[in-house]
Amino acid sequence: MDKDKYAKELIAVLNDGLGSLRPEVTRNLQLARERACALAEQQVHSHHFKSAHSLAWSDWVRQHRTGLVGALLVMVLFAGAAVLQTTSGSNDDDDTAAIDTELLTGDLPVNAYLDGHLSKWVNNSSDY
Amino acid sequence: MADTNALAQFLAEVERRAYRQAVYAVRDEQAALDIVQDAMMKLAEKYCAQPPAEFPMLFQRILQNTIRDYYRRQKVRNFWVTAVSFIASGSDEQEDEEALEHTQAADEKDNPINVLASGKNLALIEAAIEKLPARQREAFLLRYWEEMDIAETAEVMGCSEGSVKTHCSRAVHALAVALQDKGMADGQG
Numbered sequence: 001m002d003k004d005k006y007a008k009e010l011i012a013v014l015n016d017g018l019g020s021l022r023p024e025v026t027r028n029l030q031l032a033r034e035r036a037c038a039l040a041e042q043q044v045h046s047h048h049f050k051s052a053h054s055l056a057w058s059d060w061v062r063q064h065r066t067g068l069v070g071a072l073l074v075m076v077l078f079a080g081a082a083v084l085q086t087t088s089g090s091n092d093d094d095d096t097a098a099i100d101t102e103l104l105t106g107d108l109p110v111n112a113y114l115d116g117h118l119s120k121w122v123n124n125s126s127d128y
Numbered sequence: 129m130a131d132t133n134a135l136a137q138f139l140a141e142v143e144r145r146a147y148r149q150a151v152y153a154v155r156d157e158q159a160a161l162d163i164v165q166d167a168m169m170k171l172a173e174k175y176c177a178q179p180p181a182e183f184p185m186l187f188q189r190i191l192q193n194t195i196r197d198y199y200r201r202q203k204v205r206n207f208w209v210t211a212v213s214f215i216a217s218g219s220d221e222q223e224d225e226e227a228l229e230h231t232q233a234a235d236e237k238d239n240p241i242n243v244l245a246s247g248k249n250l251a252l253i254e255a256a257i258e259k260l261p262a263r264q265r266e267a268f269l270l271r272y273w274e275e276m277d278i279a280e281t282a283e284v285m286g287c288s289e290g291s292v293k294t295h296c297s298r299a300v301h302a303l304a305v306a307l308q309d310k311g312m313a314d315g316q317g
């Protein structure tokens with residue numbers, strides 16, 4: 001049996017039967033189709049609205065390009081200054097910490113603090 | 129962007145076949161109408177911007193998924209109906225059986241396939257198609273009625289091309305056997 005040919009014969013009978021759908025079924029299908037098309041129409045309009053909106057926005061950007069570039073440069077300058085400020089502040093903190101560490105872990109032996117000359121030198125140096 | 133006239137034209141071409149497909153699958157006229165309407169709305173909502181050449185594949189995929197969703201919902205509903213009727217079973221069992229017989233008789237009488245068949249052959253073929261396993265029916269209808277090639281059918285069904293060939297072959301064989309049993313030597317009777 002040629003299965004393709006046989007299948008096509010069956011399909012031909014099914015296609016002939018499509019015309020015999022009840023009128024209410026046909027009407028309901030038509031209503032469903034109309035609803036779907038109305039929804040598609042809404043979708044298309046909403047897409048057009050979005051497109052128009054984005055077009056207006058790009059026009060505005062084009063018109064104010066110089067001003068926008070200037071504003072952007074100023075913002076970049078401010079941002080750079082802020083970064084520099086933050087970096088130098090943290091450097092100062094680092095220096096202080098290093099001095100503290102050096103003082104605490106310096107080469108001066110502990111016994112030096114017991115030396116009377118040191119106390120004298122400290123007293124003298126506080127006069128400066 | 130596709131214009132909505134293309135969509136309207138496509139839906140007008142495909143709606144009757146889609147309805148019949150749904151009827152064969154769910155065996156319920158009202159449910160089939162709902163399924164076709166859902167599929168149309170989904171296509172319009174999500175894919176109306178697609179090129180019209182893609183509509184047949186998209187629509188068939190949506191339709192088949194909507195039919196599967198219907199099966200799932202029916203399964204859940206049947207589970208609860210069975211559970212509730214098991215609890216409530218007892219006194220009115222006899223009445224239920226009588227009511228069921230009456231409903232089945234009415235269904236047979238009002239079945240649009242039986243009432244509206246243009247000839248005996250159509251009714252026999254449609255009954256045989258309804259009795260096919262779901263995947264075989266799906267493959268047969270997509271391949272031969274929607275005139276999709278094997279690759280497209282496989283994509284819509286989410287299976288391999290080999291499976292499509294197997295399903296189609298088995299479907300045609302099963303239809304031939306069923307229709308021969310009913311006295312139809314071939315598709316024309």
